[in-house]
Structures are given as C-alpha cells and as structure tokens.
Amino acid sequence: MEMAIFKWHDGNVPDGVEIKQVYGLIFSNDGRLLLRVENNEDGVTYSLPGGHPEENDNGIEGTVRREIFEEVNITIRSPVIVGYQEVDEEDGQPHIAQVRMTALINGVGVVRPDLDNGKIYDRILVSPNKAVDLLGWGDVGYYQIKSAMSIAIKYLGISEFHDKEEYI
Template identity: 45%
Template sequence: MPKFSWHTDPVPAGLAVRQVYGFLFVPDGRLLIRLDGSKHTLPGGRPEPGEVAYADILRREAMEEVTVDIDDPHYLGYQCVNDSISPYAQVRMAALISCAHPPAPDPDSGRTYRRLLVNPSSAGDLLAWGETGYLQATAAAEAAVEVLGLPAGGLPPTGEL
C-alpha cells in the first residue's frame, strides 16, 4: 500500500514528477472539482514527453479535461508517493480560471467530465484523500486568498460551471 506525505518545499532533484494537478478557482472564490461518475478529483495528469514546466502541464490538462484556460499557476507543493517500486511526486498548483469553454470530450479518454464549483472548505471531504488531502486543500484555500486575491467568505452555493 503506498504511503503519502505532503511537502510545501520544491520537489527534490532526482524525485520524478509523475503528475501535476490543479486547484482551479473562479473569480468568486469557488473551486472547480472534476466529476468522473461519482468520483471527485482535480483536473490534472501526467507530463507528456518533453514537458517539464509544471505550469504548462497543468494548462494543457485543464483544457483537455475541463475545457478551461487558467492564469499563471502558483506552486503549492507536492505529495510524495512511496510505493513498492520507487517514490515519486505529484505536484499541486493553484490557479485562477480566466475562461471557461463549453464542456468537450477529453482527447485521452473520450469522456466529458462534469465541472462542479464548490466552496474550497469542502474540498478535503469531497476529494477524500485523507490527511494529506486536507493539507493540500488548506494550502490551496490560503493561496486563493493570499496569492490569487480571491474572496474568503460569503461564497455562492455549489453549482456546475
């Protein structure tokens, strides 16, 4: 069973980054959650050959999976995954959605994902990633206010984008 740990420092040299996921916010402060059936997750995925910039990976994945454009992403940290083979990193970033396009099929899976806008305080519960998930969601909510300049309270109710 893999073990997960959350780190806010840069990914150490030599630790492979296998995934980049984003906490993506709309200007009113709500967070976009990708729905895959009944599973709640963040937009993101694996780097493609030649991709090394986390921001570029996240921009591509955000467009492919949930058809949104994002402003410059802010690095939050990484989750270290220690599995039976070798440890690797899953990078987490926060960004503001600058434009939402009509939903379209993901070119990789052919599925069109639902896009749910939620209060960031509910992200830890919805993602169901355990303690490290709550730490990530807290870091994202803080960055939304402190870095992205989004409102912290009085958010509209949950809805679809």
C-alpha cells in the first residue's frame, strides 16, 4: 500500500494547484495555539480546526473563518496565510494543497456540536512546542508551526509564547 508524501511550503499556493483543505493555526493573545480535541473510543485526538472549501466561502480566508466557527465556536481576526502542505497521494494524480492560515482568537463561544457533523469537540490552548508534540506530524508539523510563529510575531503582534495549558 502506497502512502502519501507531505511536503511543507511557506507562502501562497501556486496557480493550478487545487486547494482541498484550509486549517487554522490560531493563536491566543499570549501566544498559545488552539487545538481541537476529540474524545473517541481510541482515546484523545488533537487536530487543527479547519476543513474543505465551499463555493460560498469567498476564498481561503472565508473557509478558515467558517470552519473554525462551525467546529469549535470561535471567531478569529486578522487571518494571514502561512503556507501549504503539498500532498502527493502517489496515485498518478496531480498534487493537492492543504493550506494553513494563522490568526488571532477574537471571540470564544460555548462548546456546542459542530454545525456540519454534530460532533462535540473540546478546545485547548497549548504552547506551540506542545502543539508539535500533540499533533504528531513530525518535521512537516514542526515547520508549519514555526512558520506560523514567525508570522504571528511579524503580523499579529505576538511577542511571547506562553506555555500554560488551558481548556477554553
């Protein structure tokens, strides 16, 4: 069985590459990252909030805003593209892009079912280094988070990255 190959690229997706997913590396004002927490029969799974673009999203910024609101009932401000994960399924098909955007938390609503699938996800804020460990994406995940941290410093006004873990 062939496995997909993932490669990280900073910046915008080149023309002609299909964007299949848009996920958020979302920071609190004190530099902690938001992770979506799913409890299931296999244990706990950590992921970034996000999903597939829809026609009425008005671009990737609209997708990340909608998906984060639907999944974890959080609104964001100042979204900025970080880069994209190029995915080669090794099936002879063109490579696709999984976009990563960063932004700041603007508002936090109560935990409620995902508007798309009815699942309830917890939300945790963790240090960027802890997020690397919890996501378990290896080097590709490390580079995504480090790129998001650089952008957060440059464009979002974050000057420190705290390490207090907190469910919100």
